[in-house]
Amino acid sequence: MLLNVAGGTLCALILFQLVANVVADDPYRFFNWNVTYGTIYPLGVPQQGILINGQFPGPDIYSVTNDNLIINVFNSLSEPFLISWNGVQQRRNSYEDGVYGTTCPIPPGKNFTYILQVKDQIGSFYYFPSLAFHKAAGGFGGIRILSRPLIPVPFPDPAADYTVLIGDWYKSNHTDLKAILDRGKKLPFPDGILINGRGPNGVSFTVEQGKTYRLRISNIGLQNSLNFRIQGHRMTLVEVEGTHTLQTSYSSLDVHVGQSYSVLVTADQPAQDYYIVVSTRFTAPQVLTTTGVLHYSNSAGRVSGPPPGGPTIQIDFSLNQARSIRTNLTASGPRPNPQGSYHYGLINTTRTIKLVNSAGQINGKQRYAVNSVSFIPADTPLKVADYFNIGGVFRVGSISGNPTGGGMYLDTSVMGADYRAYVEIVFENQEDLIQSWHIAGYNFWVVGMDGGLWTPASRSQYNLRDAVSRCTTQVYPKSWTAIYMALDNVGMWNIRSEFWARQYLGQQFYLRVYTPSTSLRDEYPIPKNALLCGRASGRRTRPL
Structure with missing residues (x-):
């Protein structure tokens, strides 16, 4: 059922849905977005971009733990x-996840109202368009979820809080890039790097000498890990995708595709302007670099000279940095699942799932796979069909749940899993390039990562005390990464490569976390305003 933006139907349906699905005492935040095409010039040449309310990137979403977000999206494309x-868990409500496996698309000229609750979450995340390679055109923006006022945060309030969206970019329109992939070809190397939608020195952050600032850095790009650094300044990491971390100081930080970090930066240097530098990792001899400016309000001079260099192909540097990112066990605030349990390493796992990525040709076209299966979308969203x-x-x-060793083939891949199981998932990357994996609907503990092939003996090096909890993890070339995850969120959840060409060409699948219970405590019913398409067209949702 589509909603009438101008009439009272929208308000009535939203109120009905909220009363049914969320805690009525929690605050509401309302957003109205119009999605359009527009001409943008991020790398100095005109191209077709996706704007939200005329903005590229789109507007930030500001919220507080447990807020209800009512986001009405009108599709003018x-x-x-x-x-x-990305990272907002949709507790018991995978229908709102916004990927084609769970949600029917918004038709041109129509609208849909997302009804989300940032239940028991804090932290830095982002949103993005998930269909038709739209991500290469824009339509993305930052999400910040602040702690409730009475919940102490393990650092003083910063003087300001900035969203920093970094990512690789092409000068070609997204339609041209999609056509390359549809022909079964690989994408070329990107043309540049953007910071908040702008190229070299196109973005500036103003600071006052002596004050401390929070930067929420998200890699919203298509395929490249990026290194972030600020000339003459160190960064203190304080949060990763909803987890307060040990406050470790870094001179530069690797941000892999799909990941989000919060750092504190103190303006403690002589008053002038300094380079903010973002460059590609593991791409040498081709290295893309872009710059922004950290501008002191009492600056005595503009940036000059070459920007400071950073790491390029050194995997050990990145691996050791990743291992140093750990949970701050003394910090207050929402905890990763299961709620109230901090001893994830003392829980016995009930199943080990091993996922191996691969690349190759199927029917003469480039495809990518997980455990030999290259995902193809069905004619109906999987959750709706379910x-x-x-x-x-x-x-x-x-x-x-384990690699078959056979050749790649096409299928609409869905893996079954039991509600409340506690699983070990091993991502094994036998290719020569770094990978980045996201699991929708969940945070998980990154308990280990190393080079070579994973074996049961690899468990001896797991961090079972203070591993970081997050929703996106990297897997280094010829390496493995292991995670622990409590399956306490019923639904159909996307597990995908964050390399968007690989995701588009099959490197994803859905995890169906199932319970026979029909209790609202376990899963919300399909939203009353759900769009229905494919074989579900013309059906009616059941009344509550």
């Missing part, structure tokens, strides 16, 4: 559109 919320018991859309078990 000429094609279907979806927005996904709700209406529509057969023939997908098959649970169409992807194995």
